Amino acid sequence: MVFTNGPRGLANLLKPEDVDVHLLIEGLYQRYGYDFRNYAPASLKRRLHSFLKAEGMATIALLQARVLSDPTCAQRLLLGLTVTTTAMFRDPSFYLAFRQQVVPLLRTYPFFCIWHAGCSTGQEVYSMAILLQEEGLYHRCRIYATDANDRVLQTAQQGIYSYRQMQDYTQLYMRAGGQQTFSEYYTASYNNAILRPSLRERVVFGEHNLVTDGSFNEFNVIICRNVLIYFNQTLQNQVHELFYNSLCKFGILALGKQETIRFTKYEAAYEDLVKAEKLFRRRG
Amino acid sequence: MTYDLVAIGTSLGGLSALKILLGYIPKEFPAALAIVQHRHRESDQALSAFLQKFTVLPVHEVEDKERILPGHVYFAPADYHLLVEYGHFSLSVDAPVSYARPSIDVLLESAADIYGERAIGVLLTGANQDGVRGLSTLKARGGATIVQAPDTAECPVLPRAAIAAMAVDWVLPLAQIAPHLIHLCGESTDR
Numbered sequence: 001m002v003f004t005n006g007p008r009g010l011a012n013l014l015k016p017e018d019v020d021v022h023l024l025i026e027g028l029y030q031r032y033g034y035d036f037r038n039y040a041p042a043s044l045k046r047r048l049h050s051f052l053k054a055e056g057m058a059t060i061a062l063l064q065a066r067v068l069s070d071p072t073c074a075q076r077l078l079l080g081l082t083v084t085t086t087a088m089f090r091d092p093s094f095y096l097a098f099r100q101q102v103v104p105l106l107r108t109y110p111f112f113c114i115w116h117a118g119c120s121t122g123q124e125v126y127s128m129a130i131l132l133q134e135e136g137l138y139h140r141c142r143i144y145a146t147d148a149n150d151r152v153l154q155t156a157q158q159g160i161y162s163y164r165q166m167q168d169y170t171q172l173y174m175r176a177g178g179q180q181t182f183s184e185y186y187t188a189s190y191n192n193a194i195l196r197p198s199l200r201e202r203v204v205f206g207e208h209n210l211v212t213d214g215s216f217n218e219f220n221v222i223i224c225r226n227v228l229i230y231f232n233q234t235l236q237n238q239v240h241e242l243f244y245n246s247l248c249k250f251g252i253l254a255l256g257k258q259e260t261i262r263f264t265k266y267e268a269a270y271e272d273l274v275k276a277e278k279l280f281r282r283r284g
Numbered sequence: 285m286t287y288d289l290v291a292i293g294t295s296l297g298g299l300s301a302l303k304i305l306l307g308y309i310p311k312e313f314p315a316a317l318a319i320v321q322h323r324h325r326e327s328d329q330a331l332s333a334f335l336q337k338f339t340v341l342p343v344h345e346v347e348d349k350e351r352i353l354p355g356h357v358y359f360a361p362a363d364y365h366l367l368v369e370y371g372h373f374s375l376s377v378d379a380p381v382s383y384a385r386p387s388i389d390v391l392l393e394s395a396a397d398i399y400g401e402r403a404i405g406v407l408l409t410g411a412n413q414d415g416v417r418g419l420s421t422l423k424a425r426g427g428a429t430i431v432q433a434p435d436t437a438e439c440p441v442l443p444r445a446a447i448a449a450m451a452v453d454w455v456l457p458l459a460q461i462a463p464h465l466i467h468l469c470g471e472s473t474d475r
Contacts, residue, residue, distance in 0.1 A: 042367035042394045043376040085377040091326075229348045229364075229375045236349070256348075258361045258375055263349040 020060040021045060027068050034078055035211045038235035044081070051080040082149045083230060088123040088161075088169040091257055094225075095131055095176035097277040102221065102252055103135050112141050112220040115246065117210060118227035119145040122156025123169075126185075127176070128223070129199040134179045138202060144217065146208035157205045159195035166193050210239050215246040222247055226256035233263065240266040244282070253280040287315050287428070287469050289352065289368070289403045291395040293388030293418070295322035297409035297438025299331070301458055305408070306339040306357060308462030313341065315404075315469045317357045318366065318373070318395070320388045322414070325363040332359045348375045360386035367394040382414035392418025401426030404468060406461065408432045410442025420450045428468060429453045430461060 014022065021041070028034045036044060048060060055073070057063050067074045089095050106112050119125050125145040132138040147153050170182040186193040208216070210227070222243050228236050243253060244266055253261075253270060255278040261267050270280035294301060298321045309317070323331060329345050335357075336343040343357045344350065350358070351372050360366035364375040365386050381387035388407070392415060395403045405422040407415045409432060423429045429452050434440035436457040446452060456464055 040367075040369065040374040040376075042369050042374050042398070043365075043378065045397065046367070046376070046378065046390070046394070083376075083378065085379065093326075226377045229377070233349055256377075258345070258347050258364055260347045260349075262347065263351075263372075 017060060020064060021048065024048070024060055024064040024067065027064055028074065028077070031068050032071070032074050034074070035209075036081065038211070038232050038238075040230055040232050043230055047081050051077055054080070079149070079151060082152060083227075084120050084152055085226070086120045086123045087165070087172065088127045089172035089176040089178075090124060090127075091225075091277075092172050092176035094254070094257070094277045094279075095127060097274045097279060098128075098254070099131060099135065099177050101274050101279065103131075103137065105250075105252070106137055106141075106220065109220060110140065113217060114141060114143045114221040114223065115217070115219045116143060116145045117208070117222060117224040117243075119147050119153075119156055119205075121152050121161075122159060122205075123161065124223070124225070125156065125203060126159060126195055126199050127173075129203060130173075130178070130185055131176075133199070141202055143203045144219075145203055145205050148207065148209040148211070150207055153205055153207060157200075159197075159200060160192050161195070163188055163191050163193045210242070211235065215242055217246065218248050219246055219251060220248055221252045221254065223254040225254060226259065228259060229256065236263075237265050240264050244269055247282045249282060249284050251282045253282065254278065255280070285401055285428075287402055287404050288354070289395055289399045290315050290317045290406060290465055290469070291368075291391050291403060291422070292317065292319045292406040292408065293392065293415040293442075294320075294408035294410050295384075295388075295414065295439070295442065296411035298322070299334070300438065301408045301432070302335055303338045304458055305462045306335060306341070309339065309341060309466065311340045311355065313355050313466065313469065315465075316352045316354050317341070318346075318352075318360075318368065318391060319357065320360040320366060320386045320391045320415075322384050322386070322388075322410075323362050325385070327362045335359075346373045346375065349373070360391065362386075365390040367391065368398045369394075370398060382412065384412075384414045388415030389418035393421050396422040396425040396427055399427065403427040404430065404465065406430045406432075406465075407442055407446050408458070408461075409437035409439045411439045412441060413445045415442055416445045416449050419446055419452075423450055423453075430464065431455050432461065433457045 025036050173182040186195050273279040273281045332343045332345050341357045345361045346358050367374045405419045431443045431446045431452045434443040
């Protein structure tokens with residue numbers, strides 16, 4: 001540590017509220033081991049503020065005091081900081097590109113592994129399972145679907161979604177190049193749609209935290225869409241190192257539509273497979 | 285005051301308003317322009333490609349962690365919120381705010397937080413109130429605020445709501461907004 005005589009340069013001083021955010025995040029880590037220290041600050045702050053509102057608290061400083069002494073509040077906060085935006089065949093053009101450009105590559109393997117990192121409530125995992133079934137490849141694969149949050153993983157494992165969403169999903173399925181009738185993939189029960197159990201035959205659901213956990217297998221495809229946007233660049237580089245080390249040579253990395261490896265250390269390690277859909281291929 | 289960022293929000297009627305506004309801005313404009321235009325979640329890059337034809341500034345659909353450079357125009361991509369960090373943008377797929385993703389409030393509030401008095405917030409034609417809260421926050425943090433004069437707006441709902449909610453610094457006809465931005469940002473470079 002370097003000691004200086006005067007205060008730090010003005011530009012480096014934090015605003016009072018940012019100090020409170022910093023202390024809260026540090027406290028969450030020290031007290032419970034939840035590591036949000038390298039999350040992108042802007043979206044993290046927004047989520048903290050909506051959580052404050054929901055809890056009826058006035059300031060981040062109050063929240064900090066509460067969270068440190070109340071584990072159930074910390075649990076709620078953890079859930080409040082978890083992003084669950086997802087849909088079956090979200091971004092249909094991605095699935096279309098996957099079908100056209102990645103599936104032919106996968107056909108060359110007798111067996112292949114896919115890691116869906118940050119799978120949330122599972123809709124996109126089942127979408128991939130449907131796609132691979134229709135392409136006659138599902139029996140040759142294993143899908144590891146992971147998320148840091150066990151609550152959303154439980155939902156993913158059940159494969160039961162609100163029936164109301166099915167109309168929307170059907171539209172997306174068709175635009176994603178779906179070849180069957182979408183309703184064949186689920187059974188309606190009251191207000192729910194229960195997905196066909198065969199869709200998870202080759203899926204292993206498991207807890208994995210991209211921030212703290214390491215590599216656990218070698219994969220032919222890693223799908224991680226709209227997860228890394230919540231991380232700062234330090235953490236993005238760290239996770240890209242994990243992905244790079246977990247991908248086989250010429251393996252495929254799929255990111256979200258507006259995500260890029262351009263601003264990371266791994267830019268040169270991949271080539272574009274489908275540029276617009278953020279499908280990258282690991283160089284040899 | 286030096287201004288580094290101009291954050292612009294608009295919904296219905298925004299395309300033709302932006303065409304005019306951006307058309308006036310010269311290449312050496314010393315601030316970055318970040319824009320939220322409400323759009324369908326699956327709209328492609330046609331919006332930015334279209335507007336590129338009317339401006340000499342390079343137009344981008346923001347990719348996560350893209351650097352913020354003066355003299356560049358940055359669009360919030362479809363189905364993502366656009367947020368500002370120190371020196372770069374971040375994106376999020378958090379729930380829609382005021383039914384919108386991208387939301388104008390989200391951009392303006394994060395611009396207020398990071399840039400404060402070095403940001404200018406602009407609300408143009410629009411059909412709902414998304415943006416009003418963000419502009420108030422920016423004003424409270426010392427930023428400059430501009431709203432399109434409702435009678436020059438294709439849809440005056442948003443400008444009217446902003447004017448009713450706060451003491452906007454300047455209410456200007458569309459044609460005068462770009463010249464005023466040049467004036468405000470130009471002043472800063474003379475110092």
